[in-house]
Amino acid sequence: MSAPAIRIAGVRKRYGQLKALDGIDLEVQQGEFFGLLGPNGAGKTTLISALAGLTRVDEGELAVMGHDVVADYRQARRKLGVVPQELVFDPFFSVREALRLQSGYFGIRRNDTWIDEILASLDLTHKADANMRMLSGGMKRRVLVAQALVHRPPVIVLDEPTAGVDVELRQGLWQFIRRLNRDGHTIVLTTHYLEEAQTLCNRIAMLKAGRVVALDTTDNLLARFASRILRVRLSAPIGLDFLPGARDAGHGWVEIPFESYGEVEDMLSRIRLTGGQVEDMVLGEPDLEKVFMGVMHEA
Amino acid sequence: MRPEPVRFAGFRTLLYKEILRFWKVSFQTVGAPVLTAVLYLLIFSHVLDRHVTVYGDVPYTVFLVPGLVMMSVLQNAFANTSSSLIQSKITGNIVFMLLPPISYREFFAAYVLAAIVRGAFVGMGVILVSLLMVSLPVVAPGWIIAFALMGGAILASFGMIAGIWADKFDQLSAFQNFLIMPLTMLSGVFYSIHSLPPVWQTVSHLNPFFYMIDGFRYGFFGQSDVSPWVSLGVVSACFVVLAILTLSMLARGYKLRA
Numbered sequence: 001m002s003a004p005a006i007r008i009a010g011v012r013k014r015y016g017q018l019k020a021l022d023g024i025d026l027e028v029q030q031g032e033f034f035g036l037l038g039p040n041g042a043g044k045t046t047l048i049s050a051l052a053g054l055t056r057v058d059e060g061e062l063a064v065m066g067h068d069v070v071a072d073y074r075q076a077r078r079k080l081g082v083v084p085q086e087l088v089f090d091p092f093f094s095v096r097e098a099l100r101l102q103s104g105y106f107g108i109r110r111n112d113t114w115i116d117e118i119l120a121s122l123d124l125t126h127k128a129d130a131n132m133r134m135l136s137g138g139m140k141r142r143v144l145v146a147q148a149l150v151h152r153p154p155v156i157v158l159d160e161p162t163a164g165v166d167v168e169l170r171q172g173l174w175q176f177i178r179r180l181n182r183d184g185h186t187i188v189l190t191t192h193y194l195e196e197a198q199t200l201c202n203r204i205a206m207l208k209a210g211r212v213v214a215l216d217t218t219d220n221l222l223a224r225f226a227s228r229i230l231r232v233r234l235s236a237p238i239g240l241d242f243l244p245g246a247r248d249a250g251h252g253w254v255e256i257p258f259e260s261y262g263e264v265e266d267m268l269s270r271i272r273l274t275g276g277q278v279e280d281m282v283l284g285e286p287d288l289e290k291v292f293m294g295v296m297h298e299a
Numbered sequence: 300m301r302p303e304p305v306r307f308a309g310f311r312t313l314l315y316k317e318i319l320r321f322w323k324v325s326f327q328t329v330g331a332p333v334l335t336a337v338l339y340l341l342i343f344s345h346v347l348d349r350h351v352t353v354y355g356d357v358p359y360t361v362f363l364v365p366g367l368v369m370m371s372v373l374q375n376a377f378a379n380t381s382s383s384l385i386q387s388k389i390t391g392n393i394v395f396m397l398l399p400p401i402s403y404r405e406f407f408a409a410y411v412l413a414a415i416v417r418g419a420f421v422g423m424g425v426i427l428v429s430l431l432m433v434s435l436p437v438v439a440p441g442w443i444i445a446f447a448l449m450g451g452a453i454l455a456s457f458g459m460i461a462g463i464w465a466d467k468f469d470q471l472s473a474f475q476n477f478l479i480m481p482l483t484m485l486s487g488v489f490y491s492i493h494s495l496p497p498v499w500q501t502v503s504h505l506n507p508f509f510y511m512i513d514g515f516r517y518g519f520f521g522q523s524d525v526s527p528w529v530s531l532g533v534v535s536a537c538f539v540v541l542a543i544l545t546l547s548m549l550a551r552g553y554k555l556r557a
Contacts, residue, residue, distance in 0.1 A: 015557075052398055055557040074400035078304065082398055088391035092320050098395075104312025105399035107304025147395065 003066030005030045005155045005186035006051065011060030013046055013210075020046040021057065022210035028188060028203075030065075030154070033181050035201030035218070036190045037292060042207040044190045045085060048159050052082045064155055078106060081148035085159040085190075087140050089132040095119070095143055096128045099150050106151035118146045121176050138169045145173065149180075156180065157188045162196065174200065198222075198288035206295050213299035214291075221295075222286045227257040229284035230264055235277040242274065243267060252279075310405035313396060317413030321379055328417060332375050333424035336367045340429060343489065357520060361436075364429045365443075366488035369515040371425050372418035372447055373508070376454040377461075377479055379414040384462025385471050388554075397556065403549035407459070407542070414455030415448060422447060436519055442527050443518030449534045450511040454479070456541035463545075463554050482508045492524050507537045 006028040013021040021043050028034045036044050049055035051062050053069050053076070061068060067075035090098060096115065103111040119125045122142040127135060135143065141161065148156060158177070162170045178200070181187050191197055197204060197218075204221055206214040214221060227245075233252045240246040245257040256267055264283070271278060321328040344360035387393035396406070429435065437443065457479065465471040486508035492500050503509050504525075514530030517523035523530070549555070 049557065053556065054394065054397055056552060074402075077398060077400040080398075084391075084394055086391050088394060090387075090392045090395065091390070092323055097319075101312055101316050102395060102399070104315070105309050105396065105401060107306070107308040107400070109305055109308055109312075151399075 002030055003063070004028060005032065005065060006034075006188065007061070007063040007066075008047070008051070009061045011047070011050060011057050011062060013043075013050065013055065013057045019210045021050070021060075024060070024207075024210070024212055026205055026212060026215070028155075028186060030186050031181070031184055033178075033187045033200055033202050034189070035197040035204040036188060036207065037194070037197055037204060037288075038190075038207035039296065041209075043210040044207055045159055046210075047207070048082065048157050048188075048190065051157065052080060053077060078151060079154055081151065081153035081156045083144050083148045083156070083158045083161050085163070087137060087144070087164075089135075089140055089143065091131070091133045094129050094131050095124060095135070095146075098132060098143065099146055102147045103150045108151055111150065114152065115146075115150065118149055121179075122146055123172065138165050141165055142169070142173070145176075154184070155186045155188070159190050160192065161189075162191065162193060170196075194288040194292055204288075206292065206299075208296055208299045211299075214295045218288070221291050222288065224291075227259065227286055228261075229286075230256045230258055230267060231282040231284060232256070232268075232271065232278050233280040234271070235279050238271070238274055238276040240271075240274075240276075242270060304400075307405070309399055309401040310409050313401060313406065313409035314412055317379070317383060317410060318416055320383060321413070321417050325420075328375070328379070329420050329424060332371050332421045333428060336371045336421075336425040337428050339367055340364065340432065344432070357522075358433075361433050362491070362516075362520075363489065364426070364433060364435055365516045365519045366512055368422045368425045368429075369447070369450060369512045370483055370486075370488045372422040373450050373454045373483060373511065374479070375421045376414040376418035376451040377458040377475070379417045380410045380455045380458030381462040381465075381471055381475070382458075383410070383413075384459060385465055385468065388462070389467070393555065403546060406549055407456075407546055410459055411452050411455040414458060415451035418451040418454070419447065438521035439518045439527075441518070442514060445531065446511055446515035446518065446527075446534065449531070449538055450515065453507070453511070453534065453538050453541055456538065456545045459545045460541070460548065463548050466554075482506055485509075486512045487524070488512055507533060510534050 004027045008024050008026040011021050011024040024047060036047070038044050046055055050057050051064065051069060053073055063069065064076040065079040067079060069076045093101065099115045103115065119128055122145060124139065124142055124146065127139060132140065132143065145161065162173065165173070177187060189197065189201060201218055203217050205212050231249065232254050234254060240254060243256050247255050249255045258264065258267065268278065340360065340363060343363055387396070426435070461471055461474040465474065485503065486506055487503065492503045492509065495503065510525070510530035510533040513523045513525055514527045514534065517527040
């Protein structure tokens with residue numbers, strides 16, 4: 001059996017009294033599009049930094065494609081591409097120089113064919129010779145992605161890559177990342193945009209105070225923690241005790257959870273029979289935000 | 300297909316990047332220090348040349364040139380590593396060097412060598428401009444090269460320690476102004492320690508920078524305040540100590556890897 005793309009076992013890290021990572025166990029299989037979610041300070045960036053060798057853990061083991069990040073750091077780092085959260089760049093160099101240097105750091109020289117391909121995919125070809133200082137924030141973000149890919153790592157970690165990025169660029173970036181995932185790259189994503197995580201990730205781990213508080217496929221999490229919602233606005237208030245889980249959502253709206261669309265007709269007819277008149281109606285799909293709020297509240 | 304990584308390519312690229320970094324602003328990193336050294340030479344030679352001779356019959360201006368060259372080598376080797384590291388730390392782009400599979404030894408070697416290259420460029424610049432004003436003897440070029448390399452390596456290591464330790468430019472500046480500058484100025488760049496009272500001669504012998512300058516000067520004149528072999532021993536010991544300290548900081552990831 002092939003090694004997991006990422007293996008994290010019993011990882012703990014303290015900063016003084018603060019437990020940044022408090023016994024994390026996690027495996028990400030090859031080819032997954034994996035989401036790492038959590039509120040600010042949950043330990044996401046610390047965990048990514050530990051994986052990348054930027055932070056040393058107090059206890060536990062981390063491996064990338066079967067290579068321990070400490071004992072076999074050269075192989076582990078070759079297998080990993082990290083897009084950092086901060087918009088960092090070296091003001092001395094052009095985009096192409098920055099990519100050539102990054103490629104060289106990973107031991108790959110004369111890599112211009114691949115560099116040109118990445119530049120084209122990220123719509124940066126026309127900026128290849130521009131100094132990094134001259135680029136907009138969105139373009140700098142794309143260069144960070146390019147730098148993480150320059151050594152063709154099988155595992156790519158993106159730490160909030162769309163923070164402060166406009167909608168068009170975000171869509172383009174996700175299209176590109178999805179293509180990489182289809183080509184076999186394992187993707188690990190942290191983001192505060194839960195819609196993105198719900199759309200993109202097959203599996204999700206939620207962190208709180210340095211611990212994994214939920215870990216499952218996106219579908220299972222949605223099924224377990226969130227249900228479909230029927231929202232109706234009634235012409236006049238009526239008692240809805242006969243509909244389990246119904247609650248007043250304000251401004252004349254009532255929310256009623258349900259499992260399958262087959263129940264909707266029945267719920268509407270029961271409202272009509274009780275004398276209720278539906279003026280407006282919305283069907284809501286379960287969303288990750290509700291799951292997230294639920295998990296964080298429970299944990 | 301993923302290309303096979305080339306051995307030591309990470310080290311070579313980091314070395315190339317560090318050289319390219321200072322070369323892109325060579326007006327500031329090479330031209331300006333050469334000008335500063337030449338101004339020292341013009342002013343001191345104008346004031347003192349007719350009044351002072353050293354080592355018997357060596358005119359003061361000629362005596363001064365090797366000291367200024369070495370001072371420029373040392374200061375610029377320090378500036379290269381320290382400024383590069385602190386800039387990378389403060390702007391955050393140090394992450395680009397920490398993520399790849401570059402060992403701490405390669406990291407150290409690349410930064411030190413690039414600093415020596417910058418020091419050599421500045422030193423050569425000072426020599427070339429000085430040759431327009433004075434005729435400079437070269438008695439033992441091997442000693443000149445040895446002390447330039449060792450001095451550059453020592454100050455490059457010092458610069459790495461300062462760059463890693465400092466969290467802001469203010470701290471780096473304190474390191475430079477309160478340690479490096481006094482040690483350089485009191486090392487015999489502008490005088491032979493034999494012209495000093497005995498107590499200050501003794502104090503000068505405690506300054507490792509004195510041995511770098513004195514040994515370097517021996518290569519030009521074949522004369523020095525102490526034997527070049529003694530100087531080489533002191534300088535080599537200093538380099539070993541500083542290299543071990545720098546390497547241990549890098550190996551522990553001190554202030555680089557949390």
